[in-house]
Amino acid sequence: MTTNDLQKHVSGFVAVIGRPNVGKSTLINSLIGQKIAIMSDKPQTTRNKIMGVLTLDDAQILFIDTPGIHKPKHKLGEYMVRAAENTLHEVDVILFVVDATAKMGPGEEYILDNLSKIRTPVILAVNKIDQVPKISLLPSIEKYTTCCEFAAVVPISALDHTNLDRLIAEIKAHLTPGPQYYPPDMVTDQPERLVISELIREKALHATREEIPHAILVDIEEIKTRVNDDLYVRAVIYVERESQKGIVIGEGGKLLKQIGQAARKDIENLLGNKVFLDLWVKVKKDWRNRENILKTFGFE
């Protein structure tokens, strides 16, 4: 990059917020083009902040995928809300993602109320427009624009990649000249173990469907590089009750094996190494309400 290019180069942080299930992970994945954030059909699965880095010729955008803001129900919920709110003060732009197929509800009102206390510019991304007729789009957008001021409003489909260029342009307009923080080939600054635990969690949630809503926590106990750069990973899936342990393991260990195989494939794709995944299931009663356990897993 020449000095002249550097002067034109902008960079900054963007917090992606929105009610669970509006499509934040899908959007980040579509923008960055690589699977880094957890995806699930169930709400509130994004528990850790996963950062994706979009490197363009003239800009570098660092996305922070904040955990879904919602009213705290337990300690983990409180952590998520606090972390998200702190982040919002520090970023250059807030990307508020809403679902065009759903009415504006208490979840959005709660977020809007929080946003009104923050001076960071907010871009409203109205997602899933592939699912709604054009005629009903405007009235639903107006619900938001009449009550709040946005730096921009961009209707998008994260799934179909519709209007994502415009979204990027709007984001770029709010960034200031700055350096490339990360090398261009870097898509996430998360430690390997966080990404690996997210992938395992995603597979476990997917495999157990409705039976274990959010009672799963994954801890990576060990990562070791073996000969030929093969990776050995020992991970524990923590559940809250003995009965849930049985569900995750499945008959004759069938389900756990399935979770392990699916996760291993994704980890190998992501890291480009052959992986040996040593997967365990353990019970830790009521982990959601224990602050020290949260700390152990890196939730400061």
Ligand SMILES: Nc1nc2c(ncn2[C@@H]2O[C@H](COP(=O)(O)OP(=O)(O)OP(=O)(O)O)[C@@H](O)[C@H]2O)c(=O)[nH]1
């Ligand atoms: N039709 C349609 N579906 C979408 C679009 N974007 C996301 N989805 C779907 O919406 C569901 C939720 O998407 P996610 O990306 O997991 O949502 P999220 O906001 O990250 O959810 P949390 O992590 O729980 O906060 C998934 O089934 C996606 O496939 C879109 O543009 N169009």
